[in-house]
Amino acid sequence: MARILIVDDSPTEMFKLTSMLEKHGHEVLKAENGADGVALARQEKPDAVLMDIVMPGLNGFQATRQLTKDKDTGHIPVIVVTTKDQETDKVWATRQGAKDYITKPVDEEELILTLKKVLAQSTPQ
Numbered sequence: 001m002a003r004i005l006i007v008d009d010s011p012t013e014m015f016k017l018t019s020m021l022e023k024h025g026h027e028v029l030k031a032e033n034g035a036d037g038v039a040l041a042r043q044e045k046p047d048a049v050l051m052d053i054v055m056p057g058l059n060g061f062q063a064t065r066q067l068t069k070d071k072d073t074g075h076i077p078v079i080v081v082t083t084k085d086q087e088t089d090k091v092w093a094t095r096q097g098a099k100d101y102i103t104k105p106v107d108e109e110e111l112i113l114t115l116k117k118v119l120a121q122s123t124p125q
Contacts, residue, residue: 001025002047002119007037007063008081009055013104017050017081020108026115034058038066041073048118051098053082053089061096068097077118081106 004026006017018028029046031037035058041049049067053060060080067073077099082089085103093101099118102110 001027002115003027003029003044004115005029005031005037005041005044005046005049007031007034007049007055007060008052009033010052013052013081013106017106017111020106020111021115023108024112034060034063038063038073041067041076042070045073046076048115048122049076049078050081051078053080053084053093061092064093064098065096075122077122079114079118081111 004021006014006028008014009032014030021028029040029044031040033055051060051064064078067076067078078097079100079102080093080098081102081104083104090101100114102114
């Protein structure tokens with residue numbers, strides 16, 4: 001299946017998302033902050049990124065912008081996964097290049113369907 005990078009500073013969320021993805025046959029890469037997430041995405045070229053917003057240092061909006069505007073990682077779809085559920089947050093995430101937006105707590109079925117949708121839309125390099 002797909003290689004998915006999870007960028008989230010919460011060990012609990014990391015565990016939940018990893019469990020959901022692995023149950024559906026995906027390989028999981030992990031980063032605990034935005035800067036590490038950007039570096040790992042550049043190195044590993046995952047099929048998609050699940051990006052939290054509220055993190056220390058480089059936040060998820062900044063990390064998403066760096067990934068989607070970079071010629072080496074711009075093809076990798078980013079799905080924002082966050083507790084921030086305001087419409088302005090969703091608009092801002094889209095402006096940074098995010099392909100979709102999921103609010104926590106994450107529903108497993110919604111996560112897998114969203115992932116399938118963005119993977120189908122993304123084109124390989």
